[in-house]
Amino acid sequence: MKITKAAQAGASESSDILIMVMPNEEGGIKLELDSKGVILKQFGKQIEKVIREKIEEMGVQDIVVKAKDKGALDYTIRARVQAAIERAI
Amino acid sequence: MKQYRKSILFVSGNNPKMLQDAPIFGSDGVVFDLEQAVAVEEKDSARLLVKEALRFLDYSGVDVIIRINALDSGYGEQDIELIARERPFAVMIPKASPEQITKIESKLAKIELEEGFPAESIKLIPVIETAYALQYVHKIITSSPRITGVFFNAEGLTADFGMQRTKKGEEIIYARSRIVVACRAEKLNAIDTPFLDSNDYEGLEKDCYRARNMGFTGKAAIDGRQIKIIHDIFD
Amino acid sequence: MKNALGREIPEYIEGYGVVRPFMGAFANYGMRERASVRLRSVKPGEQKLLATIDEALDKVGIKDGMTVSFHHHLRNGDYVLNLVMAAIAKRGIKDIHVAATGIFPIHEPLVEYIKQGIVTGISVNYISPGPVAKAITKGLLKNPAVMMSHGGRPRAIESGDLHIDVAFIASPEADAYGNINGVGGKAACGTLSYIIADSIYADKVVAVTDSLAPYPACPIDITQDFVDYVVVVDSIGDPGGIVSGTTKVTSDPVGLRIAKTAAQVIDATGYIKNELSFQTGAGGTSLAVAAEVRKIMKAKGVVGSFGAGGVTGYIVDMLNDGLFRNIFDVQCFDLKAVASYRDNPRHQAMSGSLYGNPHDKGAIVNNLDVMILGATEIDLDFxxxxxxxxxxxxxxxxxxxxxxxxGAKLAMVVTNLTKGRLPVVKDKVTTVTTPGETIDVLVTERGIAVNPRRQDLLEKLKETDLPVKSIEELKEISEKMTGKPEPIEFTEKIVAVVEYRDGTVIDVVRQPK
Incomplete structure (x- = not known):
């Protein structure tokens, strides 16, 4: 699946995550994750993993993802990534 | 199974925090709302969020009910397609009509077959919120064996009538009575409209007594804080 | 070495000294001695009133390496610590140990003094998140900070473990001969409990006030026989800053749910009866527990003996409602509490030592039935x-x-099981503040866990329909939602030493990587 435009899903609210996606001209998956230090230190890798798995599951190869996390659980991250990608194709 | 007899708690299907907290208040059922609580531009996102929540979170102690969008809104079909496969306890149908229920039934039957769920395992809860539904309430509730009860949405009904809603609710006495009689006759759950001022516990208490004394089996809640009072009164 | 909780702690910590390891919550009682006090007696006719803080610094002979102390009853509205420290810094004095009962964001200037080596040590029993806490975490302070408890600090002062050279007492109202009260003046803050030990044991005591009262400044909280000097400044603080943090019952449905369950546990275990003594913190959920307990007390017609603690208007209402006969107040959290302390003789102050010192002849915590506590983390050992x-x-x-x-017969931790994505129940907490042997019950929105040491409570709760689980089960429930956190890496540098109330080291805080 090809990302054709910028789109976003989710919200910058407690327990949610704001996912912004856009095409990646340079190719590949580029991921920027922003959250509180206390979350990044303990769950940063896990959050990145969930985002990447969802991207791969949807068959997207080239994408820029910016994620602003506010303590979202894995299921929310999955849903928001999928919604953002579906809106961007 | 008619375990949501006393209370159902409405939460927005697009709010992760509320989805996570929904099962802790001890309500019989939780309603994840994809309709009223979700803006048009978030319908897709909310639907995905509810789907993922059903897979991820533990709702084993509570009946999960999904309020889908009406079929004629253009969102309802996708709601069913995505959510029914997660096997919720029931689907709540806005602006209920026998025609809509028939269509939804056949979709559910197909999904149940494809997913290997027992036939008719996903229940239906029509919402009575239009003059039409009120007039044909008996026809609606007998239109499918999946129907286990109804939810009376007074806000919707009074808007349909152009009436003013009050805390006392004299304007809905007839609607309440009509719905209760129909449900009691069919031995179905009758869930009364929620009390919208979640900080007014006294008002909630009075409204619960009114509904209980008219014959409702339970009441909807829009805030976890309302559950205890509802359960105390609809015992 | 490892202390009784298995925490790895050096035998000697540079800048702190020899470590007395924590041996158990009740391992350290018996014969005690109080430190003797050196003082300069005051001859009739001598004056105590000074014009400036500078003059006071001259009089007390401030010099490198001294320990100066402050109280935090004005909380985030306190100006006195900053005023005094600015005057000390201007003199080029180094190596000051700040023994403040509490540090708030308003005390940010300390960070610069820490960087310059003007302040090299901090002892504190309360600190709110902010610039100073950050600076300590980063290891900017030369010596590790010492974290004490409210009862542990007066214990340390009385025993001589913590010697105060000069105590600067923010005094809402004082007279020229050193009588101080907390209820008069422009910045009334109520009780002055945390600084009482300092006023008795410090070498020098300076009252800093912005409201000089005619003699005598009744009703007196600290009397003239303990005070060397009185300094008048423009303002000691902003009374609006007293109300920092939550002092209202939460409206969060989850917090209320926890509170309701907590009250049911207190009731089911038989503690809600006449003569109940009760304390709760000022957090929104803790106060909600008080609100629920209040309902049950009313319904049962129960009259409690006392409510204690940091006091909010909410506890004052319970006193005025006749639900408690008395209040023991160590700190007023809002202006309603200040007014009640001023006007109601049944609302009584307690010094920090009377409140919680384990080595006096019995602190008021020993008379507590029920204590409601918060937690950042709790582990499988509680x-x-x-x-x-x-x-x-x-x-x-x-x-x-x-x-x-x-002290409390029922020490109950109330907390959300998960805070955002962060699980609260851990295999091992990052830092131990309170040993599990003194915690009886954990109440969360997804279940209750009883410390296995309290089989009696467990038996009673099993007869109810309350959701009793093991703490392991609660951990599992929360980790199903949040996932398992990755361990945090720390350097070897110790940035803070956490003392248990008896002065033993219960844990250390290492600098995170």
């Missing part, structure tokens, strides 16, 4: 952390946590 976040950042200090837990 050890509680309120000092550091799960990433090792200093977020708070013990306050009265481990004092009240040790």
């Amino acid at each position: 050890n509680v952390n309120v000092v550091t976040g799960s990433d090792g950042t200093i977020m708070g200090a013990s306050g009265g946590h481990n004092d009240t837990a040790a």
Whole structure:
């Protein structure tokens, strides 16, 4: 699946995550994750993993993802990534 | 199974925090709302969020009910397609009509077959919120064996009538009575409209007594804080 | 070496000294001695009133290496610590040990003094998240900070473990001969409990006031026989800053749910009866527990003996409603509490020592039936952390946590099981503040866990339909939602030493990587 435009899903609210996606001209998956230090230190890798798995599951190869996390659980991250990608194709 | 007899708690299907907290208040059922609580531009996102929540979170102690969008809104079909496969306890149908229920039934039957769920395992809860539904309430509730009860949405009904809603609710006495009689006759759950001022516990208490004394089996809640009072009164 | 909780602690810590390891909550009682006090007696006719803080610094002979102390009853509205420290800094004095009962964001200037080596040590029993806490976490302070409890600090002062050279007492109202009260003046803050030990044991005591009263400044909280000098300044603080943090019952449905369950546990275990003594913190959920307990007390017609603690208007209402006969007040959290302390003789102050000192002849915590506590983390042994976040950042200090837990018959932790994505129940807490042997019950929105040491409570709760689970089960429920956190890495550098109330070291805080 090809990302054709910028789109976003989710919200910058407690327990949610704001996912912004856009095409990646340079190719590949580029991921920027922003959250509180206390979350990044303990769950940063896990959050990145969930985002990447969802991207791969949807068959997207080239994408820029910016994620602003506010303590979202894995299921929310999955849903928001999928919604953002579906809106961007 | 008619375990949501006393209370159902409405939460927005697009709010992760509320989805996570929904099962802790001890309500019989939780309603994840994809309709009223979700803006048009978030319908897709909310639907995905509810789907993922059903897979991820533990709702084993509570009946999960999904309020889908009406079929004629253009969102309802996708709601069913995505959510029914997660096997919720029931689907709540806005602006209920026998025609809509028939269509939804056949979709559910197909999904149940494809997913290997027992036939008719996903229940239906029509919402009575239009003059039409009120007039044909008996026809609606007998239109499918999946129907286990109804939810009376007074806000919707009074808007349909152009009436003013009050805390006392004299304007809905007839609607309440009509719905209760129909449900009691069919031995179905009758869930009364929620009390919208979640900080007014006294008002909630009075409204619960009114509904209980008219014959409702339970009441909807829009805030976890309302559950205890509802359960105390609809015992 | 490892202390009784298995925490790895050096035998000697540079800048702190020889470590007395924690041996157990009740391992350290018996014969005690109080330190003797050196003082300069005051001859009739001598004056105590000074014009400036500078003059006071001259009179007390401020010099490198001294320990100066402050209280935090004005909380985030306190100006006195900053005024005094600015005057000390201007003199080029180095190596000051600040023994403040509490540090707030308003005390940010300390960070610069820490960097310059003007301040090299900090002892504190309460700290709120902010610039100073951050600086300590980063290891900027030369010596490790010492975290004490509200009862542990006066214990340390009375025993001589903590010697105060000069106590600067923010005094809402004082007269020229050194009588101080907390209820008059422009910045009335109520009781002055935390600084009482300092006023008795410090070499020099300076009252800093912005409201000079005609003699005598009744009703007196600290009397003239303990005070060397009185300095008048423009303002000692902003009384609006007293109300920092939550002092209202939460409206969050989850917090209320926890509170309701907590009250049901207190009731089911038989504690809601006549003569009940009760304390709760000022957090929104803790206050909600008080609100629920109040309902049950009313319904049962129960009259409690006393409510204690940091006091909010809510506890004052319970007093005025006749639900408690008395209040023991160590700190007023809002202006309603200040007014009640001023006007109602049944609302009585207690010094920090009377409140929680384990080595006096019996602190008031020993008379507590029920204590409601918060937690940043709690582990499978029921050890509680309120000092550091799960990433090792200093977020708070013990306050009265481990004092009240040790004393109360029912010490109950109320908390959300998950905070955002962060699980609260851990295999091991990041830092131990309060030992698990003194915690009886954990109440969360997804279940209750009883410390296995309290089989009696467990038996009673099993007869109810309350959701009793093991703490392991609660951990599993929360980790199903949040996932398993990755361990935080720390350097070897110790940035803070956490003392248990008896002065033994219960844990250390290492600098996070």
